[in-house]
Amino acid sequence: MPPRVGVVGAGISGLTLVRALATRDADVVAFDAASEPGGVMRSRRVDGRLLELGPQRLRLSPTIESLVDDLGLREQLRAGEDDQPLYVYHDGSLSVVPLSLREAVTTDLLSLRGKLRILKEPLADPPRAGESVEAYLTRSFGRQAARRFGGPLYSGLYGTDPSDMLVEYSLGRALENAGIDGSVLWWALRKRLGGRETPPICTFEDGLGQLAEALYDAHADAISLETAVESVHERDEQFELVTESGTERVDEVVVTTPAPTAADLLEPVDEGLSATLERFSYNPIGMVYLESDFDGEGIGALVPSGSDVRISGSTWNASFLDRDRLFTCYVDPGSDPNMLERSDESLGELAATEFERLTGARATPIHVHRWEPGMPAYDRSFTAMDDLEPPAGIHLCANYVGRPGIPGRIRNATQLAATLAEK
Numbered sequence: 386m387p388p389r390v391g392v393v394g395a396g397i398s399g400l401t402l403v404r405a406l407a408t409r410d411a412d413v414v415a416f417d418a419a420s421e422p423g424g425v426m427r428s429r430r431v432d433g434r435l436l437e438l439g440p441q442r443l444r445l446s447p448t449i450e451s452l453v454d455d456l457g458l459r460e461q462l463r464a465g466e467d468d469q470p471l472y473v474y475h476d477g478s479l480s481v482v483p484l485s486l487r488e489a490v491t492t493d494l495l496s497l498r499g500k501l502r503i504l505k506e507p508l509a510d511p512p513r514a515g516e517s518v519e520a521y522l523t524r525s526f527g528r529q530a531a532r533r534f535g536g537p538l539y540s541g542l543y544g545t546d547p548s549d550m551l552v553e554y555s556l557g558r559a560l561e562n563a564g565i566d567g568s569v570l571w572w573a574l575r576k577r578l579g580g581r582e583t584p585p586i587c588t589f590e591d592g593l594g595q596l597a598e599a600l601y602d603a604h605a606d607a608i609s610l611e612t613a614v615e616s617v618h619e620r621d622e623q624f625e626l627v628t629e630s631g632t633e634r635v636d637e638v639v640v641t642t643p644a645p646t647a648a649d650l651l652e653p654v655d656e657g658l659s660a661t662l663e664r665f666s667y668n669p670i671g672m673v674y675l676e677s678d679f680d681g682e683g684i685g686a687l688v689p690s691g692s693d694v695r696i697s698g699s700t701w702n703a704s705f706l707d708r709d710r711l712f713t714c715y716v717d718p719g720s721d722p723n724m725l726e727r728s729d730e731s732l733g734e735l736a737a738t739e740f741e742r743l744t745g746a747r748a749t750p751i752h753v754h755r756w757e758p759g760m761p762a763y764d765r766s767f768t769a770m771d772d773l774e775p776p777a778g779i780h781l782c783a784n785y786v787g788r789p790g791i792p793g794r795i796r797n798a799t800q801l802a803a804t805l806a807e808k
C-alpha cells in the first residue's frame with residue numbers, strides 16, 4: 386500500500402507535491418498556516434493595480450507550460466518582453482549588463498581590457514573548496530566583470546555580499562543544477578550554437594498567484610488552509626502532525642517551510658536536525674511598489690552590494706510586463722542597515738528617492754510588503770548543508786536545500802513525489 390504523506394506548507398513546493406502525489410493516486414494531506422495558497426508566490430490588487438508580493442515573473446519551461454495547459458490557464462498567460470536589457474548601477478549611473486554578444490561589445494560597463502579579460506574564463510580552474518563567489522568570479526572573469534555585474538547578478542536576489550557566499554554552497558550548486566560543469570562561456574556558446582533557447586518570461590493576467598490558486602482549486606480536498614502545523618512527533622513508526630484543529634497520522638512527512646519554522650516543527654522528532662536547521666541564515670526583504678512615469682525600457686536594475694544606493698535593485702514591471710507605470714524596488718539589511726526599524730512609510734520614501742536617483746524619474750510609493758525570514762542567504766551559514774541528515778520518513782523540500790527558482794521548486798517537488806509514491 387502506498388504511504389500516507391503529510392505535507393507542511395502549500396507554497397509552490399507543497400502544491401506541486403500534492404498534485405504529483407494525487408496524480409499517482411497516493412494518499413496525501415497538506416496544511417498551510419496562511420489563508421491563501423502559494424507561499425511567497427502571491428499577487429495582490431491595490432487600487433486596481435496588480436502587484437506581485439514575491440516573484441515577479443516566471444520562465445515558461447516545458448514543464449510549466451504543460452502545467453498551465455492542464456490547469457486551463459493558457460488564456461490567462463501573458464508573455465514578457467524578453468529582449469529588454471538588464472541594468473546595473475555603476476559609477477553614478479546605469480549601464481547595460483552584457484548578457485548577449487551584442488551587449489558585451491557595446492556596454493560601457495567594462496573597459497576594453499575588462500571585456501578581453503572575460504575571454505580567459507575557459508582557462509580558469511573550477512571552483513576551489515572554501516572559495517568565495519567573489520574570489521571565484523574574479524579569478525575566472527576578471528575583477529571588473531566580477532565586481533560590476535557577475536557578483537550582483539548572482540547574489541542580488543539573495544541580499545548577500547558575494548564575498549560572504551561560498552561557491553560550493555551557492556553559485557556552484559546553481560551551475561551544477563544548470564548542467565554547467567566546466568567553462569560558463571563555452572556552455573553559453575554551445576547553447577547558442579545548438580539553438581537552445583532560454584524559456585520565455587511569462588506571468589498571468591492576475592499575476593503568478595493565479596497559478597497557485599489554480600493548483601489549490603484542483604486539489605482543495607487534500608489541502609487545509611489557515612491550519613498551521615504546530616509540531617511533528619514520531620509515534621508507533623508513523624508521524625503525527627499536530628494542528629490547532631487536530632492530529633493527522635501519516636507515514637511520511639515533507640516540510641516545505643523556511644528552515645527556522647522547520648527547526649521548530651521537527652524538534653520533537655530530532656533535536657540534532659532542528660539545531661542544524663537553525664543555523665541557516667535568511668535575509669529579510671522589503672518590497673516597495675512605486676508608480677512612476679519613467680519610460681526606460683528594461684527588465685530592471687541591479688545595485689551591487691557596498692554601493693551608496695540604499696536599494697538592492699528594482700524590477701521594471703511597467704516595461705517588460707506592460708504593467709501600467711509600476712516599478713518594484715527591493716530593500717534588504719545589506720542595502721539599508723536601518724530597514725528593519727523603518728516604518729512602511731519611511732521604507733517607501735527611501736525607495737522612491739533612490740529610484741529617482743537611479744532613473745532621474747519621480748516616483749510615488751503605493752504599497753510596501755515585507756518578507757521575513759525572507760530569502761535564504763546562501764552565505765557561510767550554509768555549510769550547515771553538510772550536517773543535514775533527516776531521519777527516515779522526514780523530507781525537506783524547500784528552496785534552502787534545493788533549487789530556489791519556481792521551475793526548480795516544481796522539479797524538486799515532482800521528483801520527491803515520484804520517490805514517495807513508489808515506496
Ligand SMILES: Cc1cc2nc3c(=O)[nH]c(=O)nc-3n(C[C@H](O)[C@H](O)[C@H](O)COP(=O)(O)OP(=O)(O)OC[C@H]3O[C@@H](n4cnc5c(N)ncnc54)[C@H](O)[C@@H]3O)c2cc1C
Pocket residue numbers: 393394395396397398399416417418419422423424425426438439440441442443444612613614615641642643646670756759760782783784788789790791792794
Ligand atoms: C521576493 C522574492 C522574489 C523572487 N523572485 C523569483 C523569480 O523572479 N523567479 C523565480 O523563479 N523565483 C523567485 N523567487 C523564489 C521563489 O519564489 C521561491 O523560492 C519559491 O516560491 C518558494 O516556494 P516554496 O513553496 O518552497 O516555499 P514558500 O513559498 O515559502 O512556502 C512555504 C509555505 O509554508 C507555509 N507555512 C509556514 N509555516 C507553516 C506551518 N507552521 N504550518 C503550515 N504551513 C506553514 C507558508 O504559509 C507558505 O505558504 C523569489 C522569492 C522571493 C521571496
